[in-house]
Amino acid sequence: MVASSVLGFPRIGANREVKKAVEAYWAGKISADDLTKAAADVKKTNWTTIKAQGVDLVPSGDFSLYDHVLDHSAAFNVIPKRYTGHDLSPLDVYFAMGRGRQAAGVDVPASEMKKWFDSNYHFVVPEFAEDTDFKLVFNKALEEFNEAKAAGVVTRPVVLGPISFLYLGKAAKGSSAGFQPISLLPKLLPVYKQLLADLKAAGVEWVQIDEPILVLDAAQDYHTQFASVYAELAPISPKILLTSYYGRLDSNLSFVAKLPVAGLHIDLDRAPSQLDEVLAAIKPTNIVLSLGVVSGRNIWKTDLSAAIKLGQKAIDALGADRVIIATSSSLLHTPVTLAAETKLTAEQKDWFAFATEKAKEVATIASVLSGSQDAKVAEALEENKVSIAKRREFERTSDDAVRKRVAAITPDMWARKSPFSVRREIQQKALNLPKFATTTIGSFPQTKEIRTARAKLTKGEITEAEYDDFIKKEIESVVRFQEKIGLDLLVHGEPERNDMVQYFGERLNGFVFTQNGWVQSYGSRYVRPPIIVSDVSRPGPITIQWSSYAQSVTDKPMKGMLTGPVTILNWSFPRADVSREIQCKQLSLALRDEVVDLEKAGIKAVQVDEPALREGLPLRKADWDEYLGWSVSSFKLATAGVTDALQTHSHFCYSDFDDIFPSIQALDADVISIEASKSDLKLLNTFKQYGYSNQIGPGVYDIHSPRVPSEEEIKERIAAMLATLTDDLLVINPDCGLKTRGWKETEASLVNLVNAARWARKTYA
Ligand code: MET
Ligand SMILES: [Zn+2]
Structure with a gap:
């Protein structure tokens, strides 16, 4: 019998129930009990749905109200001191760690967030100190196992x-140098050990232990660390399924x-190519192999x-008893x-499988491999053959x-006409910006009014012209606001x-859209x-009408x-055939034409955001050059079709840039803005190390939290x-x-930001 399994499931609810409940809780509209109840409903639906697709090994413990790494930190008491002692409930401490908290005398920023491997999911970075006092505050894996059991589903805790x-x-701030x-x-x-022993005592047969770092280049000591840890855990634990995902084991296979x-x-x-060597390596052992053949990363x-x-x-x-058919990773990256x-055409719909459909796929594959004679299985296989043939x-x-235009691209097309130093002077004349110029990254609050207007347009309750008028008013008021508070380089606000x-995507050929294909970021x-x-x-x-309208209502x-x-590319589901x-x-x-058109329309600065450049970086260093080669030239290709007078900006956020900083320099944008506030300005060390020749704006405060930074803080x-x-x-x-x-x-x-910039102009005159 070949078993089927799913490594994890989206935790947002089919109708975004978790978002709605969590945000209502934050707004004080529902109680903690209501939130727990809403979460319980989603978990139960997930378990029963996966099981209903015929999956044998259903995950539990993968659910989260915010982030699963944050859950894990909270459960293990890895809670930085700044979040404790405020008389907050554990749930509020948890959310304070995730998003910061500024209310009733408590003022703490959020913890650092980082991209989860090469995905657009962000996890809350655990902070460890020499005196971190690990203890099992609660056994989430056990609690959710029991919860699922009560709902009639026996699960494999994650x-x-x-x-x-x-x-x-x-390492937490203030740890001694060299602390790891x-x-x-x-x-x-x-x-x-305590956690796993509790699971075993509760009758758990299999536990899924995720060690995704196994697909990264091995740290020197991985070998001994893994050997000693798992030698200690295995005897007291339920059967351990050790998972690696998002990449290949490579040389780690030798010890794994x-x-x-x-x-x-x-x-x-x-x-896929690692199968042969893995089979050869584990053949002499008793290890059961779980094959991640159904992608957790695409649709x-x-x-x-x-x-x-x-x-x-x-x-x-x-042998069949040593094989499990599984999703490649958790399905959290899929809708x-x-x-x-209901809006995709029948032809399009037939190309895709989302989480629920993927659960069914693993079950079907496992059934076929188990020699099932079930007519429904045969039918599912037949239908799949037809769908795949149609897609091909x-x-x-x-x-x-x-295709011809891409084939005709030459390197001169991606170089600016003059070097930065020359461009800078020409641009300075055109833009006339002060020293320590202030600007924002583009969007302004997406208010309820904006969302309502958009929804009305979608439903046909207002006309295109009425919507456009509304957007123009929004743009104008955002412009007036920026003028009022004294920002220098304005934006239209992206309403x-x-x-x-x-x-x-909606304004380019080649894309399709879902109505409800939400994925947690x-x-x-x-x-x-x-x-x-x-x-x-x-x-x-695409954007010309809005940018030129915005420019028309201001002299700035x-x-x-x-x-x-x-x-x-990185934030879309890419096609698999090209x-x-x-x-x-x-x-x-396509974007190059847009940038050229913006310049023609009289716009003097254009920002081309690349927040996801870093996240697309391959997990193995050996694969970096290839990726950075084409991604850097793609950015340049998009931005180099203009005259020297156009100031190009780019923006990066969420991640560590240390390792790819030379590539960021190679983009040759005139100005870059970059997230720095949450990573404790460690980026500055990177500048020290590599130097940077163009203009740069390391973010002076964290916008991912509602907390207002003081003027003093920004000056610092x-x-x-x-x-x-x-x-x-x-x-x-x-x-x-x-x-x-x-x-x-x-x-x-922003008022504090502008004041801090004014202070800097005086102080560093
Ligand atoms: C995730 S980066 C966001 C950049 C975009 N221009 C904005 O301001 O929202
Ligand atoms: Zn950003």
Whole structure:
């Protein structure tokens, strides 16, 4: 019998129930009990849904109200001191860690957030100190196992592994130099033992322990750490399924195959070629192999026949009892169900599988491999063959003009005409900005009124012209606001955009959209990634009318605002039949035309955002050059079609840039803005290390939290930056767009920012 399994499921609810409940709780509209109840309903629906698809091993413990790494930190008492002692309930401490808290005498910023591997999901970075006092505050894995059992589903609890937990975390501020979280392993292990022993006592058969760091280049000591940790855990634990996902095990396989675990999960979606060596390595052991053949990262229907072949290969080597068919990773990166989509054409719908459909796919593959004679299984397999054939047929169509244009790209097309120093002078004349120029990253609060107007337009309750008028009024008021508080380089505020990627996707050929395809990005923030289904091109101008309108109502310079090619690609579900590089180049050419049109329309500065450049970086260093090569040239291709007088900006947020900083310099944007506030300005060390020649605005405050930074705080940050950056290169801005913020905190924060910049002009005159 070949078993089927799912590694994790979206925790947002089919109708975004979790977002709604969490935000209502934050707003004081529902109680903690109501929130717990709403969460319980979603968990129960998830378990029963997965089971109903025929899956044998259903996950539990993967649910989260905010972030699963944060859950884990809270459960293990890894709670920085700044969040304790305020007389907050554990739930409020938890949310304070996730998003900061500023109320009733409590004023604490959020913890640092980082991208989860190469995905657009963000986790809250655990902070470890030498005196971190690990204890099991609550056993989430056990509680949710029991909860699922009571709902009639026996599950496989999911736990983040100890080594990944420590490596994903950081040393708390004030730790002694050289302190490394991994040194806490001996102190942490007893708590894991307690957790696992409790699971075993509760009758848990299998526990899934996630060690995703196994797909990263091995730290030197991985080998001994894994060997000693799992030797200690295995005897007292339920059967351990050790999982790796998002990439290949590579050289880590040599020690992983020797661990005393009952099962090993590998990602065959991202790294199909590792199957042979894994089979060879574990054949002499008793390890059960979980094959991640159904992608947890994209939304394309699995080619079941191809997956069955891989499964059969594993069965031939190991026997059916040692094979599990699984999703490649948790399905948290995919929308809940295709069933809710009513606007996709039948042809399009037939191409896709979302989380629920993917659960069914693993079950079908496992049934076929188990020799099932069930007519329904045979039928599902047949239907899949037809769907895959149809998609292949569609893939043969192409937009020849786009293909030709991509083939004709030459390197001179992606170089600016003159070097930065020359451009700078020309641009300074055109823009006339003061020293320490202030600007924002683009979006202003997306208010209820804006969302309502958009919804009305979608429902046909207002006309296109009425909507456009509304947007113009919004733009004008955002412009007046910026003038009033004294910002220097203005933006139009992006009120017309539902989402920075979706907005462009909807105006380009080659994309399709879902109505309800939400995927969690961080906390209660979900996105609906567009899907690239065919060649991409620009049927006409996208942003020109709004940017030129905004410029027409002010004498101050207006910055045009576009989402960059790499980010559109990385935040979409890409097609699987054409390389990412080619898809990116197609996007670049479309955006290049838009940038040129903005300049023609009289716009003097254009920002092309690339917040997702870093996240697309391959997990293995050996693969970096290839990616950085085409992504950097794609950005440049999009921005180099203009004259020297156009000031190009780019923006990056959420991640560590240390390792790719030379590539950021290579983009040759005239100005970059970059997240720095949450990572404790450690970025500044990067500037020190590599130097930076163009203008730069490391964010002076964190916009991901409603907390208002004081003027003093911002001055301190500016002063800290000036210890490393020369004053004529520094630009003053928040660390990201303001669309998730309310107007009140936006105004207060920006007033402080402008005042701090004025202070800097005097102080560093
Ligand atoms: C995630 S980066 C966001 C950049 C965009 N221009 C904004 O201000 O919202
Ligand atoms: Zn940003």
